Amino acid sequence: MDILRFITAGSVDDGKSTLIGRLLYDSKNILIDQLEALEKQSKNKNGNGVDLAILTDGLRAEREQGITIDVAYRYLSTPKRKFIIADAPGHIQYTRNMITGASNSQLIVILIDARQGVIEQTRRHSIIASLLKMKNVVVAINKMDLVDYSEEIYNDIKAQYELVAKKLKLENVNYFPISAFSGDNIVSKSDKTGWYQGSTLLDFLENVEINQNQEQENPRFQVQYVIRPQTDELHDYRGYAGEVISGIYRKGDEITVLPQNIQTKISKIENGGKEVDFVFTNQPAVIHIEDDIDISRGDFLVKTNQQPRVENELEAVVCWLDKKELNEGNKYFIQHKSKTLKAVIKEIEYKIDVNTLEQMPVTESIRLNEVVKVRLKTASPLVFDSFEESRSTGNAILIDETSNSTVGAVMIL
Template sequence: MDILRFITAGSVDDGKSTLIGRLLYDSKNILIDQLEALEKQSKNKNENGVDLAILTDGLRAEREQGITIDVAYRYFSTSKRKFIIADAPGHIQYTRNMITGASNSQLIVILIDARQGVIEQTRRHSIIASLLKMKNIVVAINKIDLVDYSEEIYNDIKSQYELVAQKLGLENINYFPISAFYGDNIVDKSSKTEWYSGPTLLDFLETVEIADSKNTDRPRFQVQYVIRPQTDDLHDYRGYAGEIISGIYSKGDDVTILPQNIQTKISKVETGGKEVDFVFTNQPAVLHIEDDIDISRGDFIVKTESLPKVENEFEAVVCWMDKKELHEGNKYFIQHKSKTLKAIVKEIEYKIDVNTLEKISVDSSIKLNEVVKVRLKTSSPLVFDSYEDSNLTGNAILIDETSNSTVGAVMIL
């Protein structure tokens, strides 16, 4: 069973918390004791006697206690798929939260209040989705019950959003008329929207194609640990352990070790302590190679026919997450999965206005929550794909050398 990671976005009171609660409630993913507590605490009760928004109220309280970078997650599953919902705020001061949650998501659900239509926050969330190259967009036109389930209003909002999507180059957009409060078209079809012939939101989430995220055309494996037991029984054993980031690896594959750029073949593949014919995306694995090559933690083993870039200077978009400002010439650690290198900010090219995508010249330093395009130089070559080709190997973080704090989210161009 595969996993769909998605993020919900919406303006204040668009019903984001209620939607998450409704998905959990109607898909029977709430335990009995949770339900009893929910019924006792509910004030704004629906027809079932509960306030579904309370399920995520605790997440907001956590943020009020000072959790600002970490994104809160909700988990649920059906018979067809497992789901991870990233719950991140969309306000301007929480840009870093939004980008953190969306960067690991395969789909974004943008909520629109049927009474309000497309507003500035809708455009802003769509711009962030465009910036992060989101491949699947769901537009949930919520509170359709408050406009008497009007097909005309639904079509009008759909037309408004299509103009936004066209301007931003967004594709694979799906529209749903829903009521999170009453549950219309979320898990069950609504008899009050007979004019809508599409699937329910959950039906769509269960069946939307996410196979392209596995990047079978770009097999990538990064070494996390070199296994070299110093025992008589396993005297000649040398394996390279890690997770298959993308693609499929089999015995006999021609591979290249990067950044050394040395060719060899895979002699054996293991997972779960057993030798297997092949391993694939998201599996933990141990790869063995035919030749004696010096391979360390952070090195890549990739198939020779599909090589990533190997550079020590490159452009990137950075979302700045620290109260200390970013200046040209600042030095940081850059962590790219299990590889950590020293890096310097050679140039700050421009700021990106997250409300318009406009490029703004930089007169001073970069402040918390601002998004910029920079040129980075690393102490030794970095192995990567562009973020657009693969967000799995195209992202990294910047770490402050003195405090060890994460200060920037990096999307490599």
């Protein structure tokens, strides 16, 4: 069974937390003790006597104020698919939280209040979805119960958003008229929207394609751990453990070890302690090779004819996550999956306005939540694909050398 990771986004009070609570509640993914606690804490009760938003708003301040501050993750399982759901904050000052939550998601659900229509925060989150190259966008027009389930209002908001999607070149946009509070068109079809002929939101999420063209993906495998037991029964055993980031690896494949640029062949593949003929995207594996090569954590094993880039100077878009300002010449660690290198900011080329995608000149230090285009130089070569080619090998984080805090989310160009 595969896993779909998706994020909900929207303005304050659009009902993101309530929507996730409704998905969990109506699909019977809540335990009895959770339900009892939910009933005791509920203030804003619906027809079932519970406030579903509390299921995701875990911080006390979130429950007291009725807002979402941090990204909350919830897990949902149906007979067709498993889900990891990220509930992102709607406030402008928490833009960084939304970006970090969306960076690991395969789909974004943008909520729009049927009474408000498309507003500035809707555009901002759509721009972030465009910036992060989200391949699937769901527009959930919520609170239809407060506009008497009006088809005219639904069609008007849909037309407003279609203009936004066209400008940002968003593909695969799907629209749903819902009420998270009442449960309309989320898990079950609503008899109050007889004019709507589409599927429910959950049915769409269960069936949307997320791993298209797996055979065509460039194979990427990064070593996380070198297994060398050095015991009598496993005297010559040397395996390279990691997760298949993308593509398919087969026994006998010709591969190149990067950044060393040494060619060899796969002699054996193990998965779950058993020898297998092949492994594919998202599977853990131990790969054995024919030659004795010095391979360390963070090195890549790639198909010889489908190689990524190996460079120590790169251009990237960075979302700044720290209160300490970003300046040219600052030094950081860059962590690219299992590989950590020293890096320096050579140049800040321009700032990106997250409301318009406009490129603005940099006249002062870069502050929290701002997005910039930079040139980085690393201490030794980095193996990567561009973010557009592969989100998995095209992203990284910047880490402060002194505090060890994550200070920047990096999308490599």
